[in-house]
Each structure stands twice: as C-alpha cells, then as structure tokens.
Amino acid sequence: MERSQTMSDTYERSHIKIPSATPGWSxxxxxxxxxxxxxxxxxVIIMAHGITGNKLMGLAPYAETFASLGYATVVFDYRRWGASTGTPRHVIYVSEQLEDYRTAVKYCRQQPEFDPHKVILWGTSFSGGHVVTLAAERExxxxxxxxxxxxLGNSGPMKLSWAFVKTFLNGVVDVLRQAVGLYPKYIPAVxxxxxxxxxxxxxxxxxxxxLAQDTRDYPNEVAASSFFEIPFYxxxxxAARITCPALVVAAEHDNLCILQAALELKDLSPRVELVVLPCEHFDLYPGSRMHEKCLEAMKAFLLERVPV
Structure with missing residues (x-):
C-alpha cells in the first residue's frame, strides 16, 4: 500500500506498508x-537503523544520495519500532529484526520496478551487524x-559498575514481568x-x-530485557560464509562498535572490503565531520560492485 509522495529533481519518495511475518503487523x-x-x-538497497533507532533518525540523506545515483532504496522500521506496528513496543529481538530484513528482501523481489537479481542490504551499528549476518545466508x-x-559481536571489555548492576537487575525484572504477561519494564535506551x-x-x-531532528522522533526507551540480546549476538x-561483496566503513576510535571487531571480520572473510576513518562512532552520520567521506566510500563501492 502506498500513501504520501515526495518529489525532487533526482528521485521520488512514497510511503509504503510491507506485511510483516507476524499476521496483522506491517x-x-x-x-x-x-x-x-x-x-x-x-x-534496490534495503535499509534499517541501528539499536533502538528508527528511519526518522538520519537515514533519509543516505537514501536520497543512493537514489540520486540511480538506485532504488527501501528504508523500513522494524516491528515494534518507529512507525511500524507490533506490541509490546520497543522490545529488541535479534531474530525478529533479521526476519524483517528477509521480509523486505522478499517484498522487493516481488515488485516490478526492482531487479530481483540486484538486491543490496545496508545497515548501521546494530543493523550493520544484521547485514553482515545476512550476507552469509546463501539462500x-x-x-x-x-x-x-x-x-560485530565484540564491544570490548565490560566494566562492572553499580549502573551496570542496576541495568542488569532491571532486565531480570522485565523477563519475569513479560513471562507472566505484564507490560515490559522500560529503561532509557541511551x-x-x-x-x-x-x-x-x-x-x-x-x-x-x-540524530533526531525532533525529540518526539526518539522516545529513548527500550524494554530492559533487550539488554540480554546483545551479549549473545x-x-x-x-563471517567465513559471506557470499557477496561486503563493505565495512569503521570508525577508528569507536567506543560502541570497536575497530578490532571490524579488523577480525576482514581477516575472516575475503569478501569484505574495509575502510577505516579517523573518527568516533557518531562522526559518520549526517551532519558530522566524516559523513561525506563515509558516503564517498559507499558510493564508490556500490557503483563498482553493483553498477546501475
């Protein structure tokens, strides 16, 4: 289903709903x-945001750039997040988010305007890990x-502190609450x-x-049990099973998604191309000092590996 439409000199944007794997949700x-x-x-490039983010938070500039190069782009929110449906809200299930990417791939391959043999996944931060995971799925x-x-599964040594203990205990409480059908226990996402x-x-x-132009675009909450999804992902x-070309743009001084993990990925897979920029995690996003260099690396990779 398509709704509102936005035009520019180089692209047009429409609003669509993709049926999710959960009946009745989209x-x-x-x-x-x-x-x-x-x-x-x-x-077609399929995009979603990182942990607790949604498509209002700085994804449009990437999609606009790619569309201006001649690529179709589909930017979606996961179930339970952003403008997508699903309850309880703001709960992270890695398996669900991976499935949402697969659902978007299947949907795009069924649309006549897209080439079913030229499907590209794009992700950032937590969703960057998702697209690396999915790159290993041959099917x-x-x-x-x-x-x-x-x-990529290595966030460096975990520092034990009272705040960490309280976050952990909130997670346990949330697991117990949801196990008996109660509303989740929420904590700040950041x-x-x-x-x-x-x-x-x-x-x-x-x-x-x-990343949010309006504070209402980012509720800054997450079900506390979501904390337990990260260490096991x-x-x-x-990496050794990656079947397609993969570009990783890493931040040298990243304290969220450490560079060492990206270097390990490069060693594990010959399909991975690694670009390291001298900055911190959020310096790669729109409006920050390394965003344009990050985009240039992405454009060069796309035009070489999947030319329009």
Missing part, C-alpha cells in the same frame, strides 16, 4: 525511486551489503556514563539524540 517504509528512466528493473542471494560502524541505560558509553546519549561468527 513494516512502515519509504520507497525511493530515481527519476531518471531505467532499462529493466532497478537495483538470500544478495548482490552486496554495506555496513557502517557495525556491531544514558550518560554512570546512569542506567542500554547504551551508556561516553557520547552515546548525545550522539543518538543528535555475534555477526562475526558467520
């Missing part, structure tokens, strides 16, 4: 189509993936160091909040 998405006429179906038959500052929150490394709160575990 993935809210933007579809970008380049205005220049194309012969045959368009290569998806992906053309390429692009991962910006991806979470917090300052020393505070309870899913992400509380220095700069995390300021960085995430800077290791995208690098499937």
């Amino acid at each position: 993935l809210d998405a933007w579809k970008y189509l380049p205005r220049a006429p194309a012969k045959g179906g368009l290569p 998806l038959n992906l053309s390429a993936v692009v991962a910006q500052c991806p979470y 917090a300052h160091p020393g505070e309870v929150g899913m992400l509380s490394t220095p700069g995390s709160k300021q960085g995430m909040l800077s 290791n995208p690098n575990a499937s």
Whole structure:
C-alpha cells in the first residue's frame, strides 16, 4: 500500500506498508525511486537503523544520495519500532529484526520496478551487524551489503559498575514481568556514563539524540530485557560464509562498535572490503565531520560492485 509522495529533481519518495511475518503487523517504509528512466528493473538497497533507532533518525540523506545515483532504496522500521506496528513496543529481538530484513528482501523481489537479481542490504551499528549476518545466508542471494560502524559481536571489555548492576537487575525484572504477561519494564535506551541505560558509553546519549531532528522522533526507551540480546549476538561468527561483496566503513576510535571487531571480520572473510576513518562512532552520520567521506566510500563501492 502506498500513501504520501515526495518529489525532487533526482528521485521520488512514497510511503509504503510491507506485511510483516507476524499476521496483522506491517513494516512502515519509504520507497525511493530515481527519476531518471531505467532499462529493466532497478537495483534496490534495503535499509534499517541501528539499536533502538528508527528511519526518522538520519537515514533519509543516505537514501536520497543512493537514489540520486540511480538506485532504488527501501528504508523500513522494524516491528515494534518507529512507525511500524507490533506490541509490546520497543522490545529488541535479534531474530525478529533479521526476519524483517528477509521480509523486505522478499517484498522487493516481488515488485516490478526492482531487479530481483540486484538486491543490496545496508545497515548501521546494530543493523550493520544484521547485514553482515545476512550476507552469509546463501539462500538470500544478495548482490552486496554495506555496513557502517557495525556491531560485530565484540564491544570490548565490560566494566562492572553499580549502573551496570542496576541495568542488569532491571532486565531480570522485565523477563519475569513479560513471562507472566505484564507490560515490559522500560529503561532509557541511551544514558550518560554512570546512569542506567542500554547504551551508556561516553557520547552515546548525545550522539543518538543528535540524530533526531525532533525529540518526539526518539522516545529513548527500550524494554530492559533487550539488554540480554546483545551479549549473545555475534555477526562475526558467520563471517567465513559471506557470499557477496561486503563493505565495512569503521570508525577508528569507536567506543560502541570497536575497530578490532571490524579488523577480525576482514581477516575472516575475503569478501569484505574495509575502510577505516579517523573518527568516533557518531562522526559518520549526517551532519558530522566524516559523513561525506563515509558516503564517498559507499558510493564508490556500490557503483563498482553493483553498477546501475
């Protein structure tokens, strides 16, 4: 189903709903189509945000850039997040989010305007880990993936603190609450160091909040049990099985998704191309100092590996 439409000189954007794997729920998405006429179906880039983020938080500039190059782009929110449906809200299930990417791939391959043989996945931070994981699934038959500052299963040593203990205990309480059908126990998604929150490394709160143009776009809450999804998720575990070209743009001084994990991924898979930029995690996003260099690396990779 398509709704509102936005036009520019180089692309048009429409609002669509993609039926999710959960009956009655849907993935809210933007579809970008380049205005220049194309012969045959368009290569399509499928995008979603990182942990606790949604598509309002800085994904449009990437999609606009890719559409201006001639790629179709579909930007979606996961179930339970952003404008997509699903309850309880703001709960992270890695398996669900991976399934949502697969659902979007299947949907795009069924649309006549897209080339079913040229499907690219794009992700950032936590979703950067998702696209690396999915690149190893041979049955998806992906053309390429692009991962910006991806979470790859190694976030460095965990510091034990009172804030960490309280976050952990909130997670236990939430597990028990949801087990008996009660509403989730929520904690802040991002917090300052020393505070309870899913992400509380220095700069995390300021960085995430800077991605939202309106504070209402980012509720900054997450079900506390989501905390337990992270330690058991290791995208690098499937690196040796990656079947398509993969670009990783990493931040040298990243304290959320450490560079060491990206270097390990490069060693594990010959399909991975690694670009390291001298910056921190949030410096790669729109409006930050390394965003343009990050985009240039992505554009060069796409045009070489999956030309329009």
